[in-house]
Amino acid sequence: MRNAEFNNPRLTEVYDVECLWGRDDEFFLAFANKTPGSRVLDLGCGTGRVTLALAAAGHVVTGVDPARASLDRAQTKAGSEKVTWVEGVASDLSDSAFDTAVMSAHVAQFLSDDEFGDTFSDVARALVLGGRLIFDSRDPSYRAWEGWNPVDSRHQVTLDDGDTVDIWTEVTAIEGDRVDFTHHYTWPDGEELVSDASLYFRSAKTIHRLLVGAGFDVERVYGGWAGQPVGDGKDDGDGEFVVTAYTFG
Structure with a gap:
């Protein structure tokens, strides 16, 4: 099965045991918390690890994912009643409905270039002007x-x-x-x-180009979960691009 760890109920349990709360999740939560009580979109929310933490922090959270099995598992967890859960994709989002968008756990890497452009254009549309975005993508180096x-x-x-x-x-x-x-x-x-x-292991230059084409200004590209600069493919970073951006008019 394609992406079975999100679509097979038995494997969603395995996913949760494998993928525990970590420094990456703390980074995403801290980013959202810079705008207290905001309307937050968690796109590709999966089984809800970050989604539920955002809601517990006082945000108005919508978790969107195309995988029914992942959403079903998310809704069994404590605090799930505080989240609006949507089985769908970015094109289903309403205009100007969110202040902040989060895409964690390398969900952006599952998108082809065409899908990336379309998805982030829809995210930009769903954010208010000046709305903020954060996502991660592994550094190919x-x-x-x-x-x-x-x-x-x-x-x-x-x-x-x-x-x-x-x-x-x-x-x-x-x-x-x-x-x-x-x-x-x-x-x-x-x-x-x-x-x-x-x-898809995209370069920082490619990510920047695709985001600008989708309606975002790139604010920062970090090299990991300590907010460090991008590394050089050796032992000086977390092997990540952590991208923050905002919509512009």
């Missing part, structure tokens, strides 16, 4: 995909029911800035589920 192989990526997680799931990833193709890969999940009884996906 760190070549993160080189660790996506059956040896280096193999790990286990333990679910709430005690089952231990063996997980590993393999890259299946590289074409330009697109990396295709497959996640493998194996349960103790031998059942295996797989999730196929593609991520």
Whole structure:
């Protein structure tokens, strides 16, 4: 299944165990909190880790995601009643409905260039003039995909029911800035589920060009979750582009 970790109910549980609250989430929350009590869009909200924290911080939050299984899981969590959950995509958003937009967990990397332009144009439309945007995208100079192989990526997680799931990833193709890969999940009884996906590793220059074309001014591009400068592909950063921008008229 394509992007099964978001679309398969069994794998959404695995996703939550693997993807716990971290420094990246703190960064996104702090960014939103610069505008207290704002109307926040969490686009690609998944199972709601950041969404629920935004709502708990006093924002008026809408979580939007096309994956029904992820939204279903999100709505089982404490505080979910404070969030407006929408099964949909950016083109479904109303005009000037939000002050801040958040796209965490590298959700922007799932978008092709055409999808990126269309999505961010819709986000710009959904934000008020001067509305603020933050998202992350892996810095291609760190070549993160080189660790996506059956040896280096193999790990286990333990679910709430005690089952231990063996997980590993393999890259299946590289074409330009697109990396295709497959996640493998194996349960103790031998059942295996797989999730196929593609991520786009864009340069900072490409991201800047696409954002400007979508109606944004780029404010900052950080190199990681300490707000540090962009690194050079070695050991001096988090291997991230953390992009902040705002809409202009």
